Amino acid sequence: MEQLISFFDRSKGKWISQRTTYKLSNKQMNSLQSSIIIKPDQSSSNSQLIASLRWGEISRQIIKNLNNQDFVNGNFKFHLRFTNQFNTKQVVTLCSITDKSLITFKTRYGSTTVDETYWFATDNLRLSTSIIKQCNFCVAVSFCSEIKI
Structure with a gap:
């Protein structure tokens, strides 16, 4: 869990995002530029909230789900719950961390199914890829670069 919190601590702040x-x-092919604001949890250490994210009008919260975590082959795997302002339904996501970056x-x-990978190239440059599958067939892919401002 410490590596996840470390990742979001590195992510806090305002970012300009370019996604293709x-x-x-x-x-x-479509390209979109947007800004993202990531705020770490400001609550007590036993809070379930990890971070709050905002893309324009869309906001999400990332919440710990400590009942479902595992350490396998050097990788920390656990489930996170995502909420958003438009839908009270929570989405459960399997998260894997190999290192803090x-x-x-x-x-x-x-x-x-959406498979997303995020990593830091430098402290102020974060990259990501996404693969979207429907019925196990790839229907879309994306690449994103985010610059911290």
Whole structure:
């Protein structure tokens, strides 16, 4: 859990994000620039909240789920719960951390799976890739670079 908190501590602040997504079905590429604000938990050490994220009008909270964690082959794996302002339904995500600079998320929404990997190239440059699958077939991929401002 310390590596996850360390990752979000490094992530706190305001970032400019440039994401390019390629949809395989129609062979179209889209690019989007946005800003992200990441705030670490300001509560007590026993708080379940890890961080709050905001992309424009969208906000999410990342919440610990300490009942479901494991240490396998040197990787810390556990489940996180995500909430957002538009939907009270919580999404459970499998999270793996290999070191304080690399984190992966695997999220399922029915028959759709999203695999995301985030890593720090430098202290103020964070990169990520996403693979979106429906019924185990890849339908889209994306690459994102984020610069801390």
